[in-house]
Amino acid sequence: MDIPWAKIHGAATHLPLALAGCSWLFDAAGFALARRPAGPQLNVVGYWTMLLAGLGTFPAVASGLIMTKGEMLGSDLVRFHHLFVWPAFALLVGLATWRAIVGTTTRRRVFAGYLAVSFTAAVLVAGAGYWGGEMLLGN
C-alpha cells in the first residue's frame, strides 16, 4: 500500500504552523493585558498552544523526511523550504521546552524576550509553510 506522505506531511505541518502563530498572539495579548483578569488566562492558552506546537513539529519533520527520502537541504524551492524549516524546528522545540519548565508566565522583561523569539519562530514556520506550498502546489 502506498502511503501518501505528501498529504500526511501537508496535514502534519499545519498543526505547528497554526499553533505557533496562535501561541504568540495569545501570549502577546496576555502580555499587553497583564494587569487585567484575562491576561494570565491568555498566557495559559499561549503556554499550551506552544507546547502542542513543539510536539507537533516532530510528526511534521518526520513525515517530510520520509516523503523526501531523507533530503535535508536540497536546492531551489526545497532549499528555501529547509532554510526556514530547520531553524523553526529548533526554535519551536527549544521554546516549548523552556516554556514547559518556566510555566505559563514569568518576569515581564524575560517574557518580552520570549515573545520576540517566539515571534521569530512563528515567522520562520510560516516561511517554511509558504515554500512548502510552492513546492507542492506552485505552477
Added chain:
Amino acid sequence: MNRELKALGAGILTSGLALGGAFVFGKALQQQARADSHQLPPPAVSGQGSPPMSTPEMVAAGRKLFLNSCAHCHGVDARGDEGPDLHDLQMSDRHIVSVIKTGFKDEMPSFAKKHSDAEISEILAYVRSLKDDPPPADAAP
C-alpha cells in the same frame, strides 16, 4: 532567574537533540533509499500517468532524452542508482523542472544549457509517466 536559565539550557539541549535526531533519521532514510534502488530492464513507454498536457510522443521523446542525460545516475529504469528513484515523485512540475535546470550542488549537474525548455518538458512528461510503472518483481511482498 535560576529556573529561567536552567530552562534555557534545557531548551538548547532539546533543540540540539531534536536537530541531531532529525539528521540521523534523514541519513538513515537516504541509506534505505539507496539500498532499495534497483537496476531493471527499461519499462515499456506509456502515456498513462503523465501530466494532462503531455502526449505519448512527448513521453517517448522524454525517454530518449532521459536515457542520454539521466539514466547514468538514475538508472535506465529510473529506479535509482547513484541518484534517487524517480517513480512517484511527490513534488510539483515546476519543482521537477527547477531541479533539472538547477541541479543539486555536488550531487547533480544543471541541465539548463544542455536541454531546451521543450526538451525538459518532455523529460518531465516521461518522469511523470513512470508513476504507473509496475514495481520491481523483487519488491513484491
